[in-house]
Amino acid sequence: MSDRRRARSQDDGGAGDGVDRTPSSRADVCIVGAGPAGALVAHRLAAAGADVVVLEAGPRFDISRRTEAQERHIRPGMGDPWEMGGPRDAYSTAGREYPLNAARVKGVGGSTLHWQGMVMRLHERDFELATRHGVGTDWPIDYADLRPYYATAERALGVAGAMDNPYAPPREEPFPLPAFPPSYSDSLFAEACERLELDMHSVPNARNPEPYDGRAACQGYGTCKPVCPSGAKYTAESHIEKARAAGARIVDRVPVQRLEHDERGETIEAAVYATPDGTEHRQPAGQFVLACGGVENARLLLLSESDQYPDGLANSSDAVGRFFMDHLFAGAGGRLDEPTRQNHVGFNTSECHQFYDDTGPVEGVKLEFLNYAGPSPVIEALGADTWGDELLDRLRESYGTHVAIGGLVEQLPDAENRITLDPDRRDDHGNPVPNVEWSLSDRTKRAIRRANEIQHAILEELGASIEWTVGPDATGPAFHQMGTTRMGEDPERSVVDADCRTHDLSNLWIVGSSVFPTGGAMNPTLTIAALSLRAATAIEESL
Known part of the structure; x- marks a missing residue:
């Protein structure tokens, strides 16, 4: 192998695609996950001038090959179009069976690659369930707080x-x-x-009846879930590309293994990620944002245990992983x-x-x-x-x-429905896989x-x-995983505050459906988007 090819192989972590997967010297913000939450935050902060790095566990799927992905879905026996499964995506369940891999994607775009695209706002009662009905819990924000961000999210997704x-x-x-x-x-x-x-x-649908924001109008393929060949259905790839154009760096195929904090346990110093050949790197940053879904957000915090956080990072409340909900x-x-x-x-x-x-x-x-x-x-x-x-x-x-x-x-929050780590089963990097403990x-x-x-x-x-x-x-789940890092005013009962900043670490933020205190019965993506835009405002102010 020539010196040039050897250096290139080291940069891309053995993937052979020439993409540089070595860390940036230091970023203002490191975002873990390139789904809708991470993509919107990345675009907003990069557009505001922040130095942003996005670390995504899965690959970047070629948009020009969506028709091939559709054929994989239509033709029996051709496999999953989004490459889910195997040791990378291993999991276990306890109680009622939860088929986690039936409807998730690891890759740039995340869940929006395969989602159906329905986008409703939560109702006012969803934010005040305990006050109104004496069950569940109240959110630390109300509908009025989120209302302007819902409008911005609808414009961003093209509803x-x-x-x-x-x-x-x-x-x-x-x-x-x-x-x-x-x-x-x-x-x-x-x-x-x-x-x-x-x-x-x-x-309300996040798909185009007419051209919008550079995306085509719906062509009526009928395979929206799991793949839209026309590009009319919104995917987070749109805002990842906008973030990249604004200066953000997007690194795919680099699953984050753990987060490392400072000696005092007050701030995060680095995200440790692995390249395709198994080499680990540390990505330092001033602010860190977890945006990898209701299961993986909790799992990454639990994997990041330390002497200061023996039960998992940001888990002084013992709420990390708990209150898992679905529709x-x-x-x-x-x-x-x-x-x-x-x-x-x-x-x-x-x-x-x-x-x-x-x-x-x-x-x-x-x-x-x-x-x-x-x-x-x-x-x-x-x-x-x-x-x-x-x-x-x-x-x-x-x-x-x-x-x-x-x-x-709707499923009400229950502390015994939770995401834990399975001590007896490991993924392809030797980490305990997520265990879904779920019942009705x-x-x-x-x-x-x-x-x-x-x-x-x-x-x-x-x-x-x-x-x-x-x-x-x-019945089965709608695969809307929510609630495992819930927001709240009381640090002893919640993981993040109303701005989605963790109570325990001043520079760690969590976005996505894992912060939902209750789930309502509305598809969650528009609320994910609105909360992410609201959190991005707070993160920008902290830079």
């Missing part, structure tokens, strides 16, 4: 929506983009809901005696918040009218034992006559049953024959 939701919290201006029109099956549901005196309204899925579907006149639409266009503050269970319930036409004809055909006209007739009978209603149900309370199960009752009533009014129900015993 398409309409002001037709009578149950939504107050807002200051229209959505940046017009809402997507309701599907034909939405019109069928609308007739049944009108007779039942139920309100349907549009879904639970409730759903029902069936068949109509008429065609739904649609091909698969990859996202929801109508929903109902009428039962979010229902007088029944305290837990919030959000109903979603699914653009679902039946089982995938591709999968049905590939698994069929017949061919020709007989197969075609079978596909015509099974596809295009189905309807379904989904829903998200009787309260949550009652709320899921309540959602099923409403869904059945709508389907019966529609005249559908109900063929399946996802209730308390069959």
Whole structure:
């Protein structure tokens, strides 16, 4: 090997791509994670003139190869389009099974690479759950505090929506983009809901009905989750690129192993990361921001234990990893005696918040009218034992006559639902893997049953024959991991303050859904974005 090639191999950590993965001499801000939270903070601070380094555990995926990623998803047996799995992503569960790898991505863009793209604001009650209902806890901020940042986040992501939701919290201006029109099956549901005196309204989506912010309009591929070939759906790659253009340095394939603090345990001095060949480096900075999700934020703090923090970094409250929450899925579907006149639409266009503050269970319930036409004809055909006209007739009978209603149900915070370290299982760097300890309370199960009752009533009014129900015993998570580094005013009961700065270390900040004290029943990404923009303001003031 020539001296030049040898030096290049050392710089890129053995990846062979020529990317320099050695540390910057010293950065103003080091951000761990290049998902939506990290990307927005990186862009805001870099645009303000800060020297920013972003360390991302996963790779940078080539945007020009999204059609290939779509094919990997569509064709059975071709594997995951986002390279999840193996020792790098190993985990364990205790209690109820939690399939962590079913819907997460390590890479530049994070969860927005595969998300469905629905973006709702939390309701005012979500910030005051203890005060209003005597359960859960209150946030140290209220809706009014976050309201201007919600508006900024909607513009940043490019949210398409309409002001037709009578149950939504107050807002200051229209959505940046017009809402997507309701599907034909939405019109069928609308007739049944009108007779039942139920309100349907549009879904805010972070995808373009028309070109916006350099991204194309939606082309209707129908594979939004897990991949959008057109680029119409927002991904955090957009703000990572804006951060890079503003001077930020983005380093991929460098999982952070631990954070190291000063002798007094008051500030973080460096993030220790590994390159693809296993070499460890220390990245110093003035401020540090954790932005690697509800599971990995907590895991990294627990891995960073020290003499001053024997139970994990920033964990004097014993709250790191605790109060893990997700949204639970409730759903029902069936068949109509008429065609739904649609091909698969990859996202929801109508929903109902009428039962979010229902007088029944305290837990919030959000109903979603699914653009679902039946089982995938591709999968049905590939698994069929017949061919020709007989197969075609079978596909015509099974596809295009189905309807379904989904829903998200709130899970209240519980200290025993938590992320811990598994002492018996290691990842590819020899670190304990995350262990998800998760269970459902009787309260949550009652709320899921309540959602099923409403869904059945709508389907019966529609005249559908109900063929399946996802209730308390069959429910699964929406993969919205929240609550493991909760915010609060009391350092003895929380991990970060209202600005997302840790109580224990003055230069360590945490952004993302892990800081949520409660989860509501709204998809969390818009709140992640709003909180991240709010935290970025505080971080900028501290520089």
